[in-house]
Amino acid sequence: MKEIQSNKNPFIKEIKKLQQKKYRQQTNSYILEGFHLVQEAFNAGVEIQEVFVNPRGQKEWAAWLAERFPEYYLVSDEILKMLADQPTPQGMAAVVSMTEDTIEQFTGAWLLLDQVQDPGNVGTMIRTADAAGFSGVVLGEGTVDLYNPKTLRSMQGSHFHLAVVSRKLPELISELQSQKFTVFGTALDKNAKNYQTVDVQADFALVMGNEGQGMRPDLLAMTDANLYIPIKGQAESLNVAVAAGILMFKLIK
Amino acid sequence: MKEIQSNKNPFIKEIKKLQQKKYRQQTNSYILEGFHLVQEAFNAGVEIQEVFVNPRGQKEWAAWLAERFPEYYLVSDEILKMLADQPTPQGMAAVVSMTEDTIEQFTGAWLLLDQVQDPGNVGTMIRTADAAGFSGVVLGEGTVDLYNPKTLRSMQGSHFHLAVVSRKLPELISELQSQKFTVFGTALDKNAKNYQTVDVQADFALVMGNEGQGMRPDLLAMTDANLYIPIKGQAESLNVAVAAGILMFKLIK
Numbered sequence: 001m002k003e004i005q006s007n008k009n010p011f012i013k014e015i016k017k018l019q020q021k022k023y024r025q026q027t028n029s030y031i032l033e034g035f036h037l038v039q040e041a042f043n044a045g046v047e048i049q050e051v052f053v054n055p056r057g058q059k060e061w062a063a064w065l066a067e068r069f070p071e072y073y074l075v076s077d078e079i080l081k082m083l084a085d086q087p088t089p090q091g092m093a094a095v096v097s098m099t100e101d102t103i104e105q106f107t108g109a110w111l112l113l114d115q116v117q118d119p120g121n122v123g124t125m126i127r128t129a130d131a132a133g134f135s136g137v138v139l140g141e142g143t144v145d146l147y148n149p150k151t152l153r154s155m156q157g158s159h160f161h162l163a164v165v166s167r168k169l170p171e172l173i174s175e176l177q178s179q180k181f182t183v184f185g186t187a188l189d190k191n192a193k194n195y196q197t198v199d200v201q202a203d204f205a206l207v208m209g210n211e212g213q214g215m216r217p218d219l220l221a222m223t224d225a226n227l228y229i230p231i232k233g234q235a236e237s238l239n240v241a242v243a244a245g246i247l248m249f250k251l252i253k
Numbered sequence: 254m255k256e257i258q259s260n261k262n263p264f265i266k267e268i269k270k271l272q273q274k275k276y277r278q279q280t281n282s283y284i285l286e287g288f289h290l291v292q293e294a295f296n297a298g299v300e301i302q303e304v305f306v307n308p309r310g311q312k313e314w315a316a317w318l319a320e321r322f323p324e325y326y327l328v329s330d331e332i333l334k335m336l337a338d339q340p341t342p343q344g345m346a347a348v349v350s351m352t353e354d355t356i357e358q359f360t361g362a363w364l365l366l367d368q369v370q371d372p373g374n375v376g377t378m379i380r381t382a383d384a385a386g387f388s389g390v391v392l393g394e395g396t397v398d399l400y401n402p403k404t405l406r407s408m409q410g411s412h413f414h415l416a417v418v419s420r421k422l423p424e425l426i427s428e429l430q431s432q433k434f435t436v437f438g439t440a441l442d443k444n445a446k447n448y449q450t451v452d453v454q455a456d457f458a459l460v461m462g463n464e465g466q467g468m469r470p471d472l473l474a475m476t477d478a479n480l481y482i483p484i485k486g487q488a489e490s491l492n493v494a495v496a497a498g499i500l501m502f503k504l505i506k
Contacts, residue, residue, distance in 0.1 A: 120373070124492045124494075124495060127488050127491070127492060128488075128491060128492070128495050129486075130486040130487060130488040131482075131484045131485070131486050131488035131490070131491050132485060132486065133485030133486045134486070154492070156488065156489070158486075158487075158488050161486055161487035161488065162486065162487075229384075229502065231384045232384070232385060232386030232505070233382075233383040233384050233385065233386045233387070233411075233414055233415065234383060234411075234414035234415075235380050235381075235383040235384035235409065235411050235414065236409070237384070238380070238381060238384050238498070239377045239380060239381070239407070239494070239498075241492070241494070241495060242377060242381050242494060242495055242497075242498035243498075244495075245491070245492075245495035245496075245498050245499050246498050246499055246502050249482070249499050252485070
């Protein structure tokens with residue numbers, strides 16, 4: 001165990017840089033906040049480079065730390081808040097190596113995200129895909145960073161449970177269609193197919209689009225069918241993560 | 254039209270206080286951000302006390318302002334950011350009077366929120382209830398403030414479309430049950446009823462609970478049935494707004 005009390009410590013300043021995407025990409029590392037997520041990373045066999053605890057966390061997880069990370073850092077509450085980018089961090093943060101999932105053969109249910117911008121929405125959709133029993137999630141070009149602190153918070157460790165890969169969607173949709181996959185787009189257009197009329201599927205992909213613009217028209221034109229959720233009230237649309245949840249739980253076997 | 258350029262202007266400082274719940278409650282007023290929501294408030298017949306635009310907004314909505322709010326305030330970008338509590342406000346903000354919905358007789362589908370803490374979740378659930386064709390939403394004791402800026406942003410004006418009322422949930426559940434309502438609770442407990450086995454309902458209430466703790470046990474004991482959504486993957490739970498969306502769209506006629 002090493003102790004760091006000054007938030008001007010150069011090592012701490014280096015770590016804090018990982019809140020920026022640029023530094024995460026340079027180092028292939030990111031910050032996980034909270035014991036629960038650090039434990040999930042450990043259980044998933046992901047490389048944990050550094051562990052930071054505040055005095056409360058040190059007390060609470062003494063045995064866990066002693067057994068797995070005797071080289072942890074004890075830091076002040078203030079430093080932990082800085083690293084966790086949270087006003088009330090849960091006592092532990094860690095620097096974790098990014099892992100790249102490789103997919104040789106797509107099977108099962110896949111969620112494809114086309115230019116989804118809000119990190120909370122992306123994290124929530126990955127968490128929901130996990131809960132629904134999807135095989136994985138594809139982040140299309142222009143979709144927000146998986147390791148954004150807000151994505152990580154709303155994802156709640158689901159990226160350790162299912163595959164998350166980055167692909168160009170036009171190529172991927174063609175590839176999936178050349179196999180036995182049905183690719184469903186989503187549209188607000190009432191000429192699209194009511195999602196309630198679609199049969200439960202085996203191998204399929206569901207594409208969700210940008211919060212404001214929806215899916216790109218060229219992708220909508222490629223899909224096997226485009227689905228919509230009938231709106232009965234006066235709301236103009238559903239939040240994209242809510243819509244994704246309704247569709248995923250409806251479509252999966 | 255009046256112009257205000259200094260962000261130290263005492264009137265602006267007074268308005269900015271409405272970002273705090275205490276001042277909203279004292280004045281029964283709140284700040285709406287963005288032309289779209291201000292227009293919805295106007296169309297709903299809600300009292301609009303003051304309208305603020307930045308130079309871009311003044312240009313964009315000149316005719317609308319001239320016809321409806323000739324007494325609007327032209328303010329600097331910086332002031333609008335302050336009032337809107339947004340780094341990139343959409344050119345307009347307004348001070349709006351709170352309205353209280355009164356319900357003489359509950360009918361149709363109602364969403365009841367038990368101690369839901371996250372303003373984004375509350376706003377998203379009200380938006381979803383609107384889209385699903387629910388009659389209204391009840392904010393139980395301990396549920397976050399309807400006029401929190403984050404609630405307003407995720408609600409997207411749905412509080413102008415359906416009834417939103419505050420009630421004590423134990424009393425309300427008894428009241429609804431003494432009428433013809435079926436009251437469904439929600440639980441992670443697998444002894445609860447799989448939501449897929451429930452028939453589409455006419456008059457019913459669905460209770461969603463706190464993000465961490467779920468519904469209070471005394472409420473779970475009062476309901477006619479408690480529902481759960483089967484989790485097929487490794488996620489421990491669903492985001493409460495996603496779960497609410499899946500259940501609302503499944504249960505409503």
